[in-house]
Amino acid sequence: MVQFPRYFTLWQKLGLTGVKLTAWLVLLFLMAPILVIIPLSFNAEPYFTFTQGMLALDPEAYSLKWYQEILADDKWLLAIKNSFYIGFMATIIATVLGTTAAIGLTRADMPFQRMIMALLLSPMIVPVIITAAGMFFFYSQLDIAGSYIGVILAHAALGTPFVVITVNAALAGFDYSLVRASLGMGARPVYTFFKVIMPLIRPGVISGALFAFVTSFDEVIVVLFLAGPEQRTIPRQMFSGLREEINPTILAVATLLVILSGLLLFTMEYLRARSEKMRSGTA
């Protein structure tokens, strides 16, 4: 809690308490919608709302049937498989290309640095509806619309800005004389990269990769435009579910996704703590 300075008047204390109360209400606004779907996913009835039985904590009113339904539905299983496969492939491409580019970009003598940076980050800024429409036109000409390759390339493009940003941040304050020292002592460039640069920027690379994965995992619009029925992903399946027939299977999937994002958040925080420790260790 924020301590009140002793010279504060009653009104000032009240005002501050008001601000704090507002802050807590905003936190509630942020969390409540996400938390509310977790119990709803155990609803025994096919509704999106709490039944009388649920409110009375009647065990009969709760059930796992929507979770069983996911496992029984080939469409959902395919979507889960696709989401992980596409996300994984796109992440690898985005991470490799993004990391190398970030290393080049942090050199002060890089020509047109600002312009290139603006271009490389633009997939993050341009509305995805525009990107998706353009990709639909262009990828159809290349004959890769409606294929895994098309969706993977598109998702990789959308994910690279995040890798560039996080690796860039990890490279801030990186001492390039370490690289020169390593090369000067006869290490090959590739060896230097993996033994000198990589260990120092690893947290940045991993968090960039996580961002790229989430970007792909969460992406719907490109999938709507580019993917055929074979490439349907989890968000795509949720989108059509929400548009056509709403049933609590979506809530069950959503609950699983909340758990997954909790895990991701935990990993990110762990990485952040580690990179902060590493930075203070070398400073």
Added chain:
Amino acid sequence: MSNPELTPDEIKQADRNRRRSKLLATLFVVPLLVFIFVTFVAPIGTMLYRSFYHPTVSELIPNTLEALDDWSEDGSELPPNPTLNIFAVELKSLFEERLSGKLAEEINRALPGSSSLIKSTARLVSRADTAELETGGAALLFDSNSKWQQIELWQAIKKAGSVFTADYYLTALDLERSPSGEIVQRGTQIYLDLYWKSLKIAFYITLLTALIGFPLAWYLANAPTRIANTLMIFVLLPFWTSLLVRTTSWIALLQTNGVVNSTLQTLHIISEPLEMMYTQFATVIAMTHILLPFMILPLYSVMKGIDPSYFRAALSLGAKPIPAFIRIYLPMTVPGFSAGALLVFIISIGYYITPALVGGTEGQMISNLIAFHMQSSNNWELAAALGSLLLLLITLLYWLYDRLVGISNLKLG
């Protein structure tokens, strides 16, 4: 570089080294640049091209258009009979390939009301022999309908046949060409209204995120580290949660029989459920929730760096807390505000998924119309023109963001 202690050779060597490291740095960036060009820039370029490139008609009636090239559309004469014969032949083969409807639709766009004329004439000419049409096609056209003797119709066909056109931009800006060729405003405003509404919705969302993000960011920045770190999780968890999940939550909350309505009814605050789903309100509230972390995070990181002693100094020098807050503290948070607000505004202006799912017709934004023209009406050129205008707007905002905040200062999470 005039260092007296370096020999010319050494200077040359240093120069060479510099050039080499420049080249090396560039080589590292090239793979991603090429990748982004192929997977991202080229598609955007294709879309821009599609917004004024429209080959449909020229693919349907190539020979007619070639013949019409020699005909001056400014004159008062109809195209010569051989040209009309060619058209009749092409119309017959289009009918047989079931493409005459498409032609009718395209010409109708240039001259409203000509669709049924072309369809009925196509049916008529299809009954004639091709050989017969090659010589007497013109006469057959004139017999079938006197409208074929109107110059405007042929002007429309020639206009619809041009491969490059700015017409889709005119449509996207609610303009049209009058028969005399001037550009005038169309009777009904569809797209400009929608752009305006999108800007308004984005503005409301930015304002709301700023208003409710400020107290929370302030509290997080001033609370003891341990508490702040714990509470930060509540900001970051929604940030990391799938967009579809958060939109689903809002559907569960706002539905007619949803959580909010049933809670309010149980508490006897309302007797009839409120209609909140499929409204602009639903779009604004759900998107505020989704984009709030983008406001809180930059605000928080700026507030974290503000030394509290400035505010204390103002107070001890006799300033009242509220004026001190407004004149000392608030100006120092401006960098955070501008970063957060621009980011939220940029993201929300092109948002598609949430308005599509919770907004109904009232809460639709420009992206939804682009998607509609891509997927339902199949008017891809118009979708491309609308998208290009949106892209222009975003580019301006992006440029502004780079000038004010600097894109390399963008922080994630």
